[in-house]
Amino acid sequence: MSDDPRRHIRAPQQIKHLNDDLLARRDRGELPFELPVLTVPGRRSGTPRHTPLTVYATGGQRFVVGGFPGADWIVNVRAAGGWPR
Numbered sequence: 001m002s003d004d005p006r007r008h009i010r011a012p013q014q015i016k017h018l019n020d021d022l023l024a025r026r027d028r029g030e031l032p033f034e035l036p037v038l039t040v041p042g043r044r045s046g047t048p049r050h051t052p053l054t055v056y057a058t059g060g061q062r063f064v065v066g067g068f069p070g071a072d073w074i075v076n077v078r079a080a081g082g083w084p085r
Contacts, residue, residue, distance in 0.1 A: 004069070011068040022052050038064075043079035 026035045036053045051073040054065040066074050 006069045008070045009068050010070040011072075015068075015071075019052050023050055026052075038073060038077075040073065040076045040080055040082070043076045049073065049076055 022031070022035060023037065025031050026037070036055055038051045038053050039048050040051075041047065042049050049072070054067070056063045056065050068074070
């Protein structure tokens with residue numbers, strides 16, 4: 001998938017603001033649902049980055065949905081040696 005052009009599809013900038021809002025509301029206990037959060041080191045800074053996740057459950061298994069293959073969190077996970085690859 002390294003030469004797959006979809007890898008360069010990035011999330012709209014507004015998504016980062018929405019994610020920040022979700023994380024803040026989660027920290028204040030204002031969400032009526034559980035919000036899974038991924039923490040991974042930034043690929044350049046090494047600073048921990050927190051990202052809300054979309055989890056799809058089916059057949060007793062759970063999958064993390066990466067809607068934008070070039071999203072920063074996906075690139076950071078790859079740089080840290082994790083999945084998705």
